[in-house]
Amino acid sequence: MTTLLIIAVLVLGFMVVLRLSRVAELTGALRGHREEVISEQDNRTSGRLMWAFGAIYLIWFIWLPLEYHEVFLPQAASTQGVWIDAMYTFNWWMLGIVFFGTNIALFYFAGRYYHRDNRRAFWYPHNNKLELLWTVVPSVVLVGVIIYGLSVWNKITAAPAPGTMEVEIYSKQFDWTFRYPGKDGKLGATDFRLINADNPLGIVTRNTITNRLAELHEEVDKATAERDALAEVLPEDIKKKKSEEIAHLNRLIERIMGLRTLMEQDVATNGDNSTYLHGADDKVTKEFHLPVNTDVELIIRSQDVIHSAYLPHMRAQMNAVPGMATRMHLVPTITTDSMRTITGNPDFEYILLCNKVCGVSHYNMQSPLTVETAGAFKVWTIMLTPFEKAGVPPVEASSGGEATLSDTVKTEIAGGAEAAAGTNNQSN
Numbered sequence: 001m002t003t004l005l006i007i008a009v010l011v012l013g014f015m016v017v018l019r020l021s022r023v024a025e026l027t028g029a030l031r032g033h034r035e036e037v038i039s040e041q042d043n044r045t046s047g048r049l050m051w052a053f054g055a056i057y058l059i060w061f062i063w064l065p066l067e068y069h070e071v072f073l074p075q076a077a078s079t080q081g082v083w084i085d086a087m088y089t090f091n092w093w094m095l096g097i098v099f100f101g102t103n104i105a106l107f108y109f110a111g112r113y114y115h116r117d118n119r120r121a122f123w124y125p126h127n128n129k130l131e132l133l134w135t136v137v138p139s140v141v142l143v144g145v146i147i148y149g150l151s152v153w154n155k156i157t158a159a160p161a162p163g164t165m166e167v168e169i170y171s172k173q174f175d176w177t178f179r180y181p182g183k184d185g186k187l188g189a190t191d192f193r194l195i196n197a198d199n200p201l202g203i204v205t206r207n208t209i210t211n212r213l214a215e216l217h218e219e220v221d222k223a224t225a226e227r228d229a230l231a232e233v234l235p236e237d238i239k240k241k242k243s244e245e246i247a248h249l250n251r252l253i254e255r256i257m258g259l260r261t262l263m264e265q266d267v268a269t270n271g272d273n274s275t276y277l278h279g280a281d282d283k284v285t286k287e288f289h290l291p292v293n294t295d296v297e298l299i300i301r302s303q304d305v306i307h308s309a310y311l312p313h314m315r316a317q318m319n320a321v322p323g324m325a326t327r328m329h330l331v332p333t334i335t336t337d338s339m340r341t342i343t344g345n346p347d348f349e350y351i352l353l354c355n356k357v358c359g360v361s362h363y364n365m366q367s368p369l370t371v372e373t374a375g376a377f378k379v380w381t382i383m384l385t386p387f388e389k390a391g392v393p394p395v396e397a398s399s400g401g402e403a404t405l406s407d408t409v410k411t412e413i414a415g416g417a418e419a420a421a422g423t424n425n426q427s428n
């Protein structure tokens with residue numbers, strides 16, 4: 001009701017102003033005043049109003065951050081965040097100086113040099129020194145901004161020091177999965193062809209390869225049986241489609257056997273250092289923890305579309321791109337508990353957000369992050385179940401899949417190298 005009244009008052013007020021201006025126009029006309037002739041007094045008033053508006057406008061820009069700084073993010077919670085904030089502040093200073101300088105000049109000149117009948121404008125078309133000045137100074141400042149930005153970016157994406165702990169952030173529509181190294185301290189190789197219900201990240205081990213092959217052979221058998229049983233009744237195009245599906249599954253099987261060849265060769269060459277032997281003890285979890293004051297190398301991957309791993313309190317963000325692994329360093333410097341004290345919010349949680357519009361549930365693609373002491377983190381990781389114990393059932397010695405495999409050993413040998421070249425391994 002009050003809102004309605006306020007709106008009514010505003011509308012009526014507006015109509016009154018319109019009427020009054022019409023009255024002023026008419027009385028002017030009666031007095032013989034011509035509307036197109038603007039007096040010096042009018043121009044001076046406009047000039048003063050320009051100053052008043054300029055002052056309010058600039059004061060508003062100063063007031064905004066002072067009033068609302070509490071809704072800004074709290075202090076940066078990582079070493080990299082401090083670098084980013086310093087760069088951000090530097091950029092704001094540059095922008096602020098230019099913004100206030102140009103706007104003060106704009107409003108000052110507009111108010112100072114209003115039109116006077118007895119004065120002519122000074123014709124000043126060109127000045128080489130001025131041109132040089134306003135070309136060189138912004139160029140130098142911009143080069144400075146870019147060099148500063150690049151140096152910070154290079155520090156954030158620099159190659160990790162040997163022994164840096166790797167943590168994988170794996171994205172898919174619409175959630176996050178995390179992978180921590182097991183006892184060997186290293187993440188194992190992955191391949192998207194091995195992804196199934198038991199192996200959401202496609203970790204490569206002898207077991208996962210065997211299980212995935214068995215699963216695919218079962219699919220081939222089922223699809224073939226289905227197609228053949230209905231051979232009499234199915235239309236030609238559907239049968240063709242079914243055959244294409246079966247051919248696709250068979251190609252997938254060949255590629256995975258190529259991967260297995262590659263794995264065995266790598267194990268033969270590198271022994272225990274082979275990246276294919278590091279996956280079994282990896283720990284796959286839906287919870288995200290990081291130790292405080294420890295340099296962590298985040299490996300970021302995606303299963304489907306481009307996502308972006310964004311940790312606002314760490315001032316960290318990196319795209320998750322399907323088919324490749326992106327990475328960045330992070331040294332969290334404030335534990336979740338300390339941040340609760342700093343912000344005065346007992347429920348404070350760091351958050352990992354997806355920062356690329358990736359589909360219908362993008363808005364909900366998030367995960368809390370716990371930053372804790374190195375000791376607490378270690379205890380937490382030890383409590384996690386290693387991958388091979390967690391999801392993958394042990395392989396039976398004589399599974400149906402294995403039997404069929406021996407039939408295609410020739411293909412394996414012939415296609416191994418080619419298929420291996422086409423595999424998409426993200427090894428460390």
Ligand SMILES: [Cu+2]
Nearest residue numbers: 307354358365
């Ligand atoms: Cu996403």
